[in-house]
Amino acid sequence: MADMPPLIxxxxxxxxxxxxxxxxxxxxxxxxxxxSSAEKMLASLDGRRPDCLVLxxxxxxxxxxxxxxxxxxxxxxxxxxxxxxxxxxxxxDRSIAGGACDYLCKPIDADxxxxxxxxxxxxxxxxAGRRSA
Amino acid sequence: MTQAVVPFKTATAxxxxxxxxxxxxxxxxxxxxAGTYYLAARLGLAFRFQNSQISVxxxxxxxxxxxxxxxxxxxxxxxLVTVSLAHIAAMSPATxxxxxxxxxxxxxxxxxxxxxxxxxxxxxxxxxxxxxxxFTYVAISLAMPALFALGMPSFVRPLLGLEPMYSPSxxxxxxxxxxxxxxLLVVPVLLLWGQGSLRLGRLTRRRVLEAAxxxxxxxxxxxxxxxxxxxxxxxxxxxxxxxxxxxxxxxxLGPAGAVTSVFFVALLSTLGTARQLGPFVMTSEAEQVxxxxxxxxxxxxxxxxxxxxxxxxxxxxxxxxxxxxxxAHVTRVATAGELSGAVAHELRQPLTSILxxxxxxxxxxxxxxxxLKEVREILEDIVRDDRQAxxxxxxxxxxMKDGTSRFEPIAIDTVVRDALALSKSTVELSAVEVQTxxxxxxxxxxxxxxxxxxxxxxxxxNGCESMHLTPQxxxxxxxxxxxxxREHVEVVVADRGVGLPNGGEDRVFDPFFTTxxxxxxxxxxxxxxxxxxxxxxxxxENNADHGxxxxxxxxxxxxxxxxxxxxxxR
Numbered sequence: 093m094a095d096m097p098p099l100i101x102x103x104x105x106x107x108x109x110x111x112x113x114x115x116x117x118x119x120x121x122x123x124x125x126x127x128s129s130a131e132k133m134l135a136s137l138d139g140r141r142p143d144c145l146v147l148x149x150x151x152x153x154x155x156x157x158x159x160x161x162x163x164x165x166x167x168x169x170x171x172x173x174x175x176x177x178x179x180x181x182x183x184x185d186r187s188i189a190g191g192a193c194d195y196l197c198k199p200i201d202a203d204x205x206x207x208x209x210x211x212x213x214x215x216x217x218x219x220a221g222r223r224s225a
Numbered sequence: 226m227t228q229a230v231v232p233f234k235t236a237t238a239x240x241x242x243x244x245x246x247x248x249x250x251x252x253x254x255x256x257x258x259a260g261t262y263y264l265a266a267r268l269g270l271a272f273r274f275q276n277s278q279i280s281v282x283x284x285x286x287x288x289x290x291x292x293x294x295x296x297x298x299x300x301x302x303x304x305l306v307t308v309s310l311a312h313i314a315a316m317s318p319a320t321x322x323x324x325x326x327x328x329x330x331x332x333x334x335x336x337x338x339x340x341x342x343x344x345x346x347x348x349x350x351x352x353x354x355x356x357x358x359x360f361t362y363v364a365i366s367l368a369m370p371a372l373f374a375l376g377m378p379s380f381v382r383p384l385l386g387l388e389p390m391y392s393p394s395x396x397x398x399x400x401x402x403x404x405x406x407x408x409l410l411v412v413p414v415l416l417l418w419g420q421g422s423l424r425l426g427r428l429t430r431r432r433v434l435e436a437a438x439x440x441x442x443x444x445x446x447x448x449x450x451x452x453x454x455x456x457x458x459x460x461x462x463x464x465x466x467x468x469x470x471x472x473x474x475x476x477x478l479g480p481a482g483a484v485t486s487v488f489f490v491a492l493l494s495t496l497g498t499a500r501q502l503g504p505f506v507m508t509s510e511a512e513q514v515x516x517x518x519x520x521x522x523x524x525x526x527x528x529x530x531x532x533x534x535x536x537x538x539x540x541x542x543x544x545x546x547x548x549x550x551x552x553a554h555v556t557r558v559a560t561a562g563e564l565s566g567a568v569a570h571e572l573r574q575p576l577t578s579i580l581x582x583x584x585x586x587x588x589x590x591x592x593x594x595x596x597l598k599e600v601r602e603i604l605e606d607i608v609r610d611d612r613q614a615x616x617x618x619x620x621x622x623x624x625m626k627d628g629t630s631r632f633e634p635i636a637i638d639t640v641v642r643d644a645l646a647l648s649k650s651t652v653e654l655s656a657v658e659v660q661t662x663x664x665x666x667x668x669x670x671x672x673x674x675x676x677x678x679x680x681x682x683x684x685x686x687n688g689c690e691s692m693h694l695t696p697q698x699x700x701x702x703x704x705x706x707x708x709x710x711r712e713h714v715e716v717v718v719a720d721r722g723v724g725l726p727n728g729g730e731d732r733v734f735d736p737f738f739t740t741x742x743x744x745x746x747x748x749x750x751x752x753x754x755x756x757x758x759x760x761x762x763x764x765x766e767n768n769a770d771h772g773x774x775x776x777x778x779x780x781x782x783x784x785x786x787x788x789x790x791x792x793x794x795r
Contacts, residue, residue, distance in 0.1 A: 106574050106578075108574065108575070108578040108606065108609070108610055109574060109577050109578050109581070111578070111606065112577070112578040112579075112580075112581035112582040112585065112606065113581050115581065115582060115585040115586075115599075115603060116581040116582075116584055116585040116588075118585070119584075119585040119588035119589055120588065150653075150654075152656075177570050177573040177574065177577075178570065198573045198574070198576070198577040199573060199576040199577040199579070199580040199581075200577065200580070200581070201580065201584070202580075202581070202584035202585075202588070205581075
């Protein structure tokens with residue numbers, strides 16, 4: 093399990109951003125799935141669960157925050173990194189309160205994003221380890 | 226002419242050719258002046274009273290006054306010397322030297338003092354485009370020749386009993402009138418043509434046709450009034466028929482057209498009367514000439530004044546036009562300020578993709594085996610995103626364009642699409658769904674694309690902002706473009722927001738009326754004034770259920786048709 097590269101779900105309605113983030117994560121050795129909406133991502137959870145979500149805060153339909161709430165209600169814990177085009181303190185607080193590991197403003201530097209994803213994945217692993225111990 | 230300051234090390238050849246050119250211009254100007262004066266003096270002599278030194282009109286003095294007004298004061302001596310020599314050449318060799326000298330000094334004093342008075346009280350350049358200038362000009366043109374006539378030999382010598390066959394009072398009247406005519410009829414023509422106020426090359430085809438029609442009607446009236454037998458032509462009402470084409474010229478062709486038309490009438494009436502035709506044929510030649518002169522004095526000043534009044538009105542309209550454009554620009558900049566947050570947001574998307582793509586690419590290049598195909602795809606995506614960002618900026622820059630206005634045929638659906646592109650982020654941030662309906666083959670409209678874009682952006686942004694209390698699924702903005710009839714195109718913008726104040730739907734078009742926390746409250750006010758200037762209409766009404774609908778009706782542009790819009794002066 094530890095040798096397997098982490099699976100990252102990238103959810104953004106902008107196709108160009110989705111593709112670029114997918115390339116970046118792949119270049120850092122991660123496996124990615126991309127989704128153009130939160131609904132599509134949530135519908136895919138029956139298969140392999142991603143180790144981390146990269147969620148755009150603003151999307152038509154279900155936004156990033158609503159998707160987190162949806163997962164929480166069903167007791168599904170997947171660490172999430174929220175990305176946004178708006179540097180908004182209130183949104184940041186609500187995201188963190190909703191369980192997001194990080195809140196990053198676009199454009200996002202590779203080190204920042206990859207670091208945030210790695211921290212989120214590691215924290216989840218540790219939590220999982222504690223649970224299974 | 227001012228001497229150019231030439232640095233020391235400049236090559237001498239261009240300087241030499243430059244001063245040569247200036248000397249050439251100077252010599253040709255002097256030659257033109259001498260030639261014109263000579264012709265004018267000969268013409269004046271041709272219109273002389275029989276057995277008298279006095280002419281019907283003395284255009285030579287008009288040439289001096291006009292030249293002094295056109296030349297810088299430092300060159301006045303050149304003008305005076307040139308015309309003096311031309312005067313001697315033009316007069317009969319039999320004229321005694323003392324008489325020539327008296328005339329030259331008298332003419333020079335008259336022209337110089339008149340030019341000084343005109344430049345001081347009427348203001349230079351003389352454009353005959355303001356009532357004040359025309360009043361002052363006419364007053365000086367009546368007063369100065371009267372004073373001048375008092376000092377001329379034709380009055381002084383009979384007064385002293387040296388030429389007892391002439392009456393001094395008749396000589397005074399004739400000398401004064403011949404110069405009044407020169408001032409009222411000839412000087413304005415020389416000045417306005419000399420200053421290039423006509424700019425023949427810039428006249429529209431329509432104006433040229435109008436000018437031709439005016440000339441033709443003046444010729445017809447001239448033929449009937451002054452080209453027919455005195456028994457027919459003695460009806461005084463015939464002379465009134467000159468007024469319609471003269472008024473037409475004053476209203477449509479400005480001061481230059483007006484003075485030229487009056488001059489033309491003077492020419493026609495002189496030609497007729499000289500052939501013993503027309504209403505002014507009388508037993509005494511003196512009466513005949515006096516009738517002509519009084520006729521000209523009666524038509525000249527009123528037509529000049531009318532042209533000035535019309536020109537003043539046009540200038541007021543022009544300045545209102547400019548002010549509206551400036552105001553439109555200011556509110557556009559303010560709107561752009563309000564949009565800037567949304568535009569910044571719009572730039573974040575391509576910037577995010579570009580950064581992630583570039584950093585992924587660098588990472589890929591560090592690998593042992595580089596997948597060049599993938600690197601190429603990355604670079605292509607970067608180029609595409611960068612262009613997208615550039616187009617966002619270009620739209621914003623166009624929107625902030627300066628305050629000048631330019632009318633052209635435009636596709637209204639393009640304006641609507643550009644407005645949606647500019648307000649894209651505002652629409653998205655307000656979570657508004659936009660529905661557009663634009664059939665193909667819409668007629669073009671005649672207008673200023675930037676100003677109409679401003680109106681559309683304003684309607685879209687207002688529509689979005691009015692829906693901030695509307696539950697999200699219902700936030701819908703509908704845009705419809707459709708031909709209203711053969712002559713008009715209508716744009717309808719319907720929102721589901723708070724609607725307009727009940728019973729005062731039109732108040733939103735009042736300046737400074739606003740329901741927003743930010744914003745000047747000028748958007749719709751300036752929008753309506755822009756649309757009015759396009760000959761269109763903009764109004765709003767409440768929907769039966771929720772929200773408001775704005776209607777923008779614009780005139781369709783038919784390539785060969787007329788467009789009676791406010792760009793008349795452009």
